[in-house]
Amino acid sequence: MSIMQTLVQTAARFKPDADPDPLIASKKYVGRALDRVDGRLKVTGGARFTAEYAPDDMVYAAPVFSTIAKGKVRRLDTAAAESSPGVIAVITPKNMPRLVTPSLTDFAKLDKIAASNLPVLQDDSVHWNGQVIAVVIAETHEQAQEAAARVRADYDADEGMVSFERNKDKAIMPKDVLGEPPEIKIGDAEKNLKSAPVQVDATYRSPYYNHSAIEPHATIAYWEGDDRLYVFDSTQWVEGYRNSLAHVFALNRENIRVMAPFVGGGFGGKAGFWWNTILCAAAAKMVGRPVKLALSREGVFRIVGGRTVAEQRVALGATREGKLTALIHTGLTVTPDHARYAEQCTFPTRHLYATEALHVAQYVVNLDMVANTWMRAPGESIGTFAVESALDELAVELRMDPIELRRKVEPARDPTKDTEFSSRNLIEAYERGAAEFNWSSRNLQPRSRRDGAWLVGHGVATAYYPALRFPGGARVRLEADGTAIVQAAANEMGMGVATGQLQHAADRLGLPLHCVEFDYGDSHLPTSPMAGGSCQTLSILAATRATVEKLHRELLKLEQKDSASPLKGAKYEDLVARDNGLFLASEPSRGVSYVEILRKAGKPYLEVEGVSSAPMEMMKYSMASYGAQFCEVRVNETTGEVRVARWLGSFDCGTVLNPKTAMSQLRGGIVMGIGMALTEEMLVDGRSGRIMNRSLAGYHVPVNLDVPRIDVLFNDIPDPQTALGAHGIGEIGITGVAAAIANAVYNATGKRVRDLPITLDKLL
């Protein structure tokens, strides 16, 4: 940690708490299960996604992918492609515009973004199997694809390093993991482990995963002159993409506009500033016409990275009573040198449980692969698989109910950060979930319940995801007719951002819902953080809160120019916003409507921009969402088939803005977790580095019938440190899921599977 960081952290600890958000008590729309605002557009096919814009004169780009993992393109034969019908240009390193190399996402200064810092088609080097080595531009999509298939490449192939198994011994400790230290030691965990009366020491493996959002990545780019660039992109962060494009094309940020009104799912996979975006903008520059580059599903698998493969060791030393004396969690993941992203699998362990001694450490092995990236709850999803499986193994050793064990290891303070928790009600989530799920009827003894050919088991695991907030901006415009528009560059990929923010804005302004609009998905709007890390909701809530406060203060100033105003002499602190105006909190009949204020001031509208403060609360407290995942699985004794029969997720994630959209988010996360546990896995050829199952036929996301009944409970306890007491909920749903299933499979069969996905053959 730098001296500066230490100073800021120390300052943050002594900073007094702000009062909890008063709206927590007086919310009206917030907390209601309202329909999502864009539902109608989506069911009619009217919601326009990136690939569906068609500027005049548009042409199409198709990439050509390398078939080796490492080396050089010795010769690129583009003649056949060039003479193919409809072809306008073939871009190769020879004629590619010179670009600045993208710089990797830097968490200390999060304005740009990129999953890889390789130069984009600037030279003949190949760094992964599937890298783009040329791009064909043609009048139609089909022509571009046909011509792309005619490009021939000869390579000087080097022996790439692609096999995880064969290169594990070359692991190194990264400099940092998302800005945090790669290793933390408290006490001597190994020593404690050796002397512990009860020990568990096991290795857990998980494969490469792919986001597989149903919308493949797409970009449309066009230029106005040499220095103005317009981009539609299926991105999770319009502003980050704008800033990164400005960096790569050496343009002023103001000259670039990135738009993403609707994004067909992202899950982390659309925040990497992948080559499709850059190549599309470069192609548009070259041909002087709008260009569309829509990746095929295979293209997504080739040039958009997913979740790294991982091997994690968790060792637990415990007393017979179930107190932890040692907690060791080390993780080995893969990242190429051009990505340097060690997936933070040990992060949950840093904050979850009380232990006498702790050791967490992360290692990476640099392979010649497509850049790995964030995928829904990066770190926490695979990290909880390891640590929550191990805890279950410990419960088995102790012959203790796993929920009872969670009670024994519940910490009073954050174990590594050594701060208070802003709001942690994990045990309450367990207890409510256990009652609802009828956990007490579970049999501690494995293989003790069956239903015909099916063995039945129950499992439980903790869900954990940090509550993150980034500073951001918002603009609020109040119209003379008393309606309002809230604007933020935010991205809506279906999480319900637009709906939740509208509910919030209506309550914050004291307006009926239909009088408020929320405008998003455009980098020209006030700055928002990325739709990732479950931070967007919290961040925009805070920004809107700050901006509405500014608006209210200005309105009060305007109003008080009128000597007869009912708000005469009032201070901002005395006011509440309700019933389309501002009123005295102490004297509910005294107030004035927004329409009246603007009318008297002779203003057609009032518009303010505001920004939220730096997230000091995140330094002062340990802030996270928690949950308890309960499941029932059935395992077929003959075939080893695993079916999830019943699910209950009991969550502690602050105030719930909208139970309907929240429930959907959490269930979606749980279902993705079921896929992670049972069917999903990207298979990499250990010699060529080629991803073998580059399609939805080969990469198995869960289908309708894989999905059991899923119940969701919320503690709904507000976090006093956040706007509305809310937390982001986009990612917590997937955490703990794989462990809960593995634990239930053990309970059903007596077989402990430590190697995801839990496929039939591992159980036979």
Next chain:
Amino acid sequence: MLYTCPNRPKCHVSRPLNAMPISISDPATLVFQLNGEAVSIPASCSPQTTLLDFLRARGLTGAKEGCAEGECGACTVVMVRDLDGRTVYRPVNSCLMFLPMAAGQEVYTVEALAASGSLHPVQQSMVDHGGSQCGYCTPGFVMSLFAEHYRPGRGDGACDPHSMGGNLCRCTGYRPIRDAALALTAAPPDAFSRRLDAPAPPITAIASAHFSRPATLDDCLAILARDPDARIVSGGTDLGVESNLLGRAFPHLVSVEAIPDLRIFHETAREIEIGAALTLSEIEAAWKTAPAAFTEWLDLFASPLIRNRATLGGNLATASPIGDGAPFLLALDAAVRIAGASGTRTVPLHEFFLDYRKTALARAEILVSIVIPKPVPPIVFYKVAKRRLDDISTIAAAFSITLGAASRVTAARLAYGGVAPVPLRCIQAEDILTGSTWNRRAVQQACAAIAATLRPISDHRGSAEYRLALAQSLLEKFFYECSEAAE
């Protein structure tokens, strides 16, 4: 200043489709009804253009591409088809339909549903139940549900969520979508309902250089004999994937959809004859006496969307070692009728598969029908796949054991897919069982024979050992299920 958005361009789509024209003798035949309006398929359009690309190029972007291989259902549209004498809406994957296959047909996309301005009940239910998140999958689900909503004989209760088995959603976890289906009641007596009172459009003949749809078997055989480049297409669910994903060029596609001989379903006292070009859904509707195992088999085959196009003939002709049709039919002792220039012959199915993806079909021959002898013996079908539904088998097995007096096996058929380069029967194990008493010992001996003769491969769906173990344990499972049933 309030920010306005002048530069978000409106969509005015005018995307030209690709070359290699259909160049048809009578362009009038290449017209189809799209959302109630006649549209013509441009003669300049490649016959390998998909219906999906055509729709999207026209600005009908409700149908979306998520995979281009029939997996995700984002591209779902409905066709008006005849099903066993009734007019129905059939949802299909528009990404796997070659555009000329739509000629003369009637297609609806999601854009047609709320054309009047108010949401269709199916759409309303999706909105009410929060059936979309990102919304990319939503139009596809809506169209599957739309077809289910109007399914004749459905009654006025809830819609069956299984009808959306061919649609993937990565966001919602499916529950709200299922709730939307379950909340629907009777279909309204609207124009969509009334449409079903009239017959479905007939499947008409087309003749052109690059796409033909002959109306008789003789015409078809003549085309095949004449043009060495001609390639039969039936439902196109295999060929469409080859075209989209592998970039295969088919200079001349010959659709067998309009040939009556390939669309029969005959049941006599001696046999059941199923036309090679009947879709699986059509077989389901026509085969009223089908054994329960057929329904189980069908439910495990791909997805409802694929089953609305996929044919049994295509399934056998494509000769995938992991295809599901072969094991089932092998256990039923089925044969195939093949027509060629020199006449028609019948080949027992176990002699039809020669080698990996190689069948007894000679060039310019055509698979006409599949014949199942009667009485149909008792049969069970097992499919083991990584994912419960809509997945290719790791291994598939179909067993038929006929017992005589004193539990003596009079006939045994043990058929497998996924254990060899071709689907096959394990004759050695059958021979062991035939004549023995149906007991544990006989089953163990049969298993030993299975282990000694089958030579499965290892791939990402399962290792050879796992497959071999499964091939045996499925037989054991079958035996235990039989004993349990007997008790």
